[in-house]
């Protein structure tokens with residue numbers, strides 16, 4: 530592993546949202562039903578914007594080979610048919626936790642701070658270079674481990690959530706590993722100069738801040 534890859538991996542190691550106090554309480558089984566439902570509802574706002582930011586990234590990629598690598602991220606979330614995909618699985622998670630899907634779709638109850646954080650991520654992907662956009666997705670280097678811990682924590686501490694609702698997290702273990710592997714290969718290939726490498730690191734730091742700020746807002750509102 531070269532120095533640049535080490536520096537990239539060090540960013541989420543320092544500041545990924547698995548370290549956030551709200552997330553720690555989630556994993557320790559300390560969240561009330563209201564807090565956990567608040568997190569699920571607010572995180573849906575992030576989830577539904579993932580394919581939008583990926584469509585913005587796709588539109589910057591001029592090479593068909595690159596678009597072929599990126600395009601599956603949109604169908605992973607949206608599915609190829611109604612009733613499939615990550616967004617649908619998140620709605621099922623909401624239902625398993627007692628939140629009607631209409632409440633998730635309506636967006637009512639999404640906190641201003643969560644909107645701000647998600648807008649920040651979408652805007653980075655609207656205005657950033659392909660290198661910055663792809664680098665910002667590299668928080669997912671840490672996501673598969675987090676998903677495994679989260680599934681175990683939900684099964685152990687929150688039995689009132691139907692385990693059928695946890696498919697979103699199960700699917701993300703493999704998807705996150707594949708996505709982060711693809712994104713890392715692109716970033717290592719594209720960042721040829723010191724200035725490029727600095728921009729990639731800054732974009733990843735910004736993304737960590739997006740996820741951290743989202744949890745700050747949920748923590749403040751519900752705890």
Ligand SMILES: O=C(O)c1cc(C(=O)O)c2c(n1)C(=O)C(=O)c1cc(C(=O)O)[nH]c1-2
Pocket residue numbers: 579615665666667668669672675701740
């Ligand atoms: O639940 C999580 O902790 C978590 C984190 C992240 C992430 O690191 O941004 C993503 C997801 N989930 C996720 O489900 C997902 O689809 C996703 C896409 C991306 C991205 O930046 O392209 N991150 C994430």
